Amino acid sequence: MPATSGLIEVELLRHTFGGSSMGRLADGRAVFVPYALPGERVRVELTEEKRGFARARLVEVLESAPQRIIPRCRHFGVCGGCHYQHLAYADQLKVKNEVLREQLQRIAGLSDPPLEAIQPSPQAWLYRNTVQFHLDERGRLGYEEMNSNRVVAIEECFLPQPPLDEIWRQLDFEAGLGIERVGLRVGADEEVLLILEGQPVELPALEVDLPISAVHLSPAGSIVLAGEDWLPMEVNGRLFRVSAGSFFQVNTAQAGAMVEYLQEGLPLDQQTTLLDVYCGVGLFSAFLAERAARCIGVEVSPSACDDYAVNLDEFDGVELYMGAAEEVLPGLRLSGKVAAVIDPPRAGLDRRALDALVALQPGWIAYVSCDPATLARDLKRLLEKGYRLEKIKPFDLFPQTYHIESISLLRRTA
Numbered sequence: 001m002p003a004t005s006g007l008i009e010v011e012l013l014r015h016t017f018g019g020s021s022m023g024r025l026a027d028g029r030a031v032f033v034p035y036a037l038p039g040e041r042v043r044v045e046l047t048e049e050k051r052g053f054a055r056a057r058l059v060e061v062l063e064s065a066p067q068r069i070i071p072r073c074r075h076f077g078v079c080g081g082c083h084y085q086h087l088a089y090a091d092q093l094k095v096k097n098e099v100l101r102e103q104l105q106r107i108a109g110l111s112d113p114p115l116e117a118i119q120p121s122p123q124a125w126l127y128r129n130t131v132q133f134h135l136d137e138r139g140r141l142g143y144e145e146m147n148s149n150r151v152v153a154i155e156e157c158f159l160p161q162p163p164l165d166e167i168w169r170q171l172d173f174e175a176g177l178g179i180e181r182v183g184l185r186v187g188a189d190e191e192v193l194l195i196l197e198g199q200p201v202e203l204p205a206l207e208v209d210l211p212i213s214a215v216h217l218s219p220a221g222s223i224v225l226a227g228e229d230w231l232p233m234e235v236n237g238r239l240f241r242v243s244a245g246s247f248f249q250v251n252t253a254q255a256g257a258m259v260e261y262l263q264e265g266l267p268l269d270q271q272t273t274l275l276d277v278y279c280g281v282g283l284f285s286a287f288l289a290e291r292a293a294r295c296i297g298v299e300v301s302p303s304a305c306d307d308y309a310v311n312l313d314e315f316d317g318v319e320l321y322m323g324a325a326e327e328v329l330p331g332l333r334l335s336g337k338v339a340a341v342i343d344p345p346r347a348g349l350d351r352r353a354l355d356a357l358v359a360l361q362p363g364w365i366a367y368v369s370c371d372p373a374t375l376a377r378d379l380k381r382l383l384e385k386g387y388r389l390e391k392i393k394p395f396d397l398f399p400q401t402y403h404i405e406s407i408s409l410l411r412r413t414a
C-alpha cells in the first residue's frame with residue numbers, strides 16, 4: 001500500500017514494546033508513533049503502511065501528556081539510541097512494568113503473571129560500561145536513527161560512563177578506512193578498551209594520546225593495535241577477564257543485582273548439576289558453581305569460551321561446551337537433579353534448544369531475558385511442557401531506552 005501523503009492527527013492510547021505509543025487511524029488500523037505518549041494528540045507523517053498497521057513519524061505534539069518532560073539530549077527524537085528521555089525515570093519504570101505485563105498476558109497467555117517490582121538502575125544516566133558507535137560518511141561517530149540504518153553524528157550522549165565520555169569525543173576517523181563500528185568498554189580501575197570492527201582497507205594509525213588498549217576485530221580475527229585485547233570487569237567484588245569479542249552486561253551494577261537474585265532464588269545443592277546455557281564469559285557460573293555438584297557452560301563464541309575457561313579456572317567440577325545450544329543440548333546425558341540458567345540473545349530460545357532443555361528435566365529454570373516478546377513466546381512453550389512460572393522480576397539495565405531485562409523462575413511440575 002503506498003504511503004499516504006500529508007500529515008494526519010492521531011490520539012495515542014497506550015505504550016507498546018519497542019518504545020512507540022499506539023493510536024488508531026480513521027480506518028481502524030493501529031499506528032505506532034515513537035517519541036509520543038499515551039493521552040497525547042499528535043500530528044504525524046505515515047512512514048510505513050501495512051494491511052493491519054502503520055508506522056509514523058512524530059511531527060508535532062498538539063496536546064501533550066502531563067508526564068512529558070524536556071529531554072536531556074539534543075539528539076533525542078532523531079538518534080535511535082534512546083526512546084524515553086521525554087519521561088521522568090520513575091515513569092519509565094512504570095511503563096516497562098506495564099509493557100512486560102502486557103506481553104506476558106497477550107503472548108504467554110498468563111492472565112495474572114507473578115510480576116515483581118522492577119529493580120531500578122542505581123544510575124539513570126552515565127551507566128553504560130560499553131558503547132558502540134557507527135561512523136557517518138565523514139567518519140564521525142554517531143548512532144543509527146530509529147528504524148533506519150542512517151547514522152546521526154552526535155555531539156553529546158548521556159549514557160556512557162564518564163571515562164568513556166572523555167574518550168569518544170577525541171576519536172575521529174578518516175572516511176574510507178572500512179571501519180563499520182567503533183566500540184568502547186571501561187573495566188575495573190577505569191581501564192578502557194577501544195574496539196574497531198569492519199573490513200579495513202588499511203589498519204588505522206591510532207592518534208589517541210591516551211593510555212587505552214585498542215583492538216581491530218574482523219571475521220579474519222583480532223589484531224591488537226595497543227595494549228591488551230581484553231579488560232578486567234568487576235561484578236560484586238569478583239574480577240572477570242572479558243575479551244574484545246565477548247559479550248558482557250553493559251550495566252555493571254545491575255549485573256550484580258541479577259547475580260544476587262539468582263543466588264537467592266535458584267535452589268541449588270551438592271546433588272544438582274547446574275547448566276549455564278548461553279554462559280558468555282561465565283558471569284553466572286562464577287557465582288553459582290560452588291553451590292552445585294557440577295556446572296556445565298554452553299556458549300557459541302570462541303572468545304567468550306576462552307574467557308570462561310580463565311574465569312572459572314579456580315573451581316572444580318566445571319565443564320564447558322563450545323557450540324550452539326541447539327546443537328549441544330540434544331547430545332547431553334545427565335543423571336540426578338538438574339537446574340538451568342538460560343540467557344539467550346534477543347531471538348530467545350531456539351525451538352530445538354528448548355525441546356532438548358526440557359528433555360533434560362531441570363527441576364528449576366532461571367530464564368534471563370533481554371526481550372519480553374521472545375521471552376513470552378518461550379514461556380508459553382515451557383508452560384505447555386509442564387513448567388510453572390513462580391515469579392518474574394524485571395531489572396532496568398537500560399534506562400532511557402525501551403529495552404527490558406528480566407529473570408523468570410520456572411519450576412517443573414510434571
Ligand SMILES: C[S@@+](CC[C@H](N)C(=O)[O-])C[C@H]1O[C@@H](n2cnc3c(N)ncnc32)[C@H](O)[C@@H]1O
Nearest residue numbers: 247278279280283299300301324325343344345
Ligand atoms: C545475553 S548474552 C549472556 C551471556 C552471559 N550469560 C552473561 O550474562 O554475561 C548471550 C550469550 O549467548 C551466546 N550465544 C548466542 N547464540 C548462541 C547459541 N545459539 N548457543 C550458545 N550460545 C549462544 C552469545 O555469544 C552470548 O555470549
